[in-house]
Amino acid sequence: HFSKSLGQNFLVDYNIIEKIIRGAGITKDTNVIEVGPGAGSLTQGLSEAAKKVVAVEIDKKLIPILEDTLQGYENIKVINEDILKLDLHQLLKDEFDGGDIKVIGNLPYYITTPIIMKFLEEKVPVESIIIMIQKEVADRMNAKPGNKDYGALSVAVQYYCTTEIITIVPPTVFIPQPKVDSSVIKLNVLKEPKVKVEREDIFFKVVKDAFGKRRKTLLNALSSGDLQFNKDMVREVLKESNVDEKRRGETLSLDEFASIANGFVRRI
Ligand code: SAM
Numbered sequence: 058h059f060s061k062s063l064g065q066n067f068l069v070d071y072n073i074i075e076k077i078i079r080g081a082g083i084t085k086d087t088n089v090i091e092v093g094p095g096a097g098s099l100t101q102g103l104s105e106a107a108k109k110v111v112a113v114e115i116d117k118k119l120i121p122i123l124e125d126t127l128q129g130y131e132n133i134k135v136i137n138e139d140i141l142k143l144d145l146h147q148l149l150k151d152e153f154d155g156g157d158i159k160v161i162g163n164l165p166y167y168i169t170t171p172i173i174m175k176f177l178e179e180k181v182p183v184e185s186i187i188i189m190i191q192k193e194v195a196d197r198m199n200a201k202p203g204n205k206d207y208g209a210l211s212v213a214v215q216y217y218c219t220t221e222i223i224t225i226v227p228p229t230v231f232i233p234q235p236k237v238d239s240s241v242i243k244l245n246v247l248k249e250p251k252v253k254v255e256r257e258d259i260f261f262k263v264v265k266d267a268f269g270k271r272r273k274t275l276l277n278a279l280s281s282g283d284l285q286f287n288k289d290m291v292r293e294v295l296k297e298s299n300v301d302e303k304r305r306g307e308t309l310s311l312d313e314f315a316s317i318a319n320g321f322v323r324r325i
Contacts, residue, residue, distance in 0.1 A: 063116055064165020067095050068189075070230035074102045077241055080223035081159055081187040083107050088153040090183070092140050092162030092172060095119060097126035099163060104130040111152050115139045140172055145181045158182070163189040163239075170194075170210065173244070177217040186218070186244040192225060195240035202310050209268045213261070215311060216251055218244035252315035259284075259325075260318040267306030267314070275309075276302035279317075286321065294320035 083106040094100040094112035103110045110133045120137050127133050160183050169190045198214045200206035223241040228234040254260040266282025279291045295302045298316040
């Protein structure tokens with residue numbers, strides 16, 4: 058009765074549940090949005106530690122199970138919805154009255170990035186996002202320039218957040234067991250993005266182009282990607298940003314990406 062397509066691996070280890078709750082820094086002043094409570098094992102711990110928990114679960118079949126496990130827990134509200142379809146600003150207004158808001162979830166990898174990016178891009182005022190995901194994806198979010206895991210996802214997440222890996226979790230703490238290790242990663246959402254960019258759309262296009270052609274130099278990647286800037290202009294902008302045109306996207310810091318993107322914005 059597990060749904061593979063919904064990525065349902067349920068946590069069954071109380072030590073890990075405690076570690077997540079401690080690592081997330083949840084207190085009686087914290088409001089929690091839990092994404093994908095499943096059968097509710099993490100939800101119970103969250104309820105005991107937090108002020109209020111709003112748990113959003115897409116799978117209708119799990120709702121009666123959740124109601125059963127969560128009987129007697131007064132500060133929980135279960136919503137049967139796809140989190141991607143919810144108006145999150147409205148949800149915050151309707152459900153919480155003051156205190157920090159943290160988002161927590163043990164998520165299937167295919168939906169993790171869209172869910173995180175929804176909170177970040179829509180600038181939903183949450184203090185942090187703590188998620189358990191495939192270790193490999195957490196490593197990409199956490200990677201620094203020059204690291205083999207550093208890519209467009211690292212830049213997107215680190216534009217909005219500082220990141221910290223809380224713990225690595227073996228497959229044995231889940232039923233059914235996934236094939237790979239998972240990590241719990243904490244994204245501390247910044248009040249303002251990490252770097253100042255004139256236009257976010259251009260910034261993210263530059264990042265996409267720079268990583269799109271991994272083996273190409275920046276000069277080639279930025280003049281042949283979606284942006285289609287001519288070589289002379291790319292050369293000029295890179296020079297102005299003090300970035301050697303032979304470097305590759307994998308080595309660029311957020312500041313360098315921002316400086317390059319702002320250079321293009323001034324010329325278009
Ligand atoms: N949190 C539980 C645990 O740790 O035992 C369940 C984790 S399971 C990996 C992921 C859960 O997310 C499933 O219950 C699944 O139905 C739910 N889910 C998947 N996509 C979702 C979405 N778009 N919105 C809300 N819940 C979703």
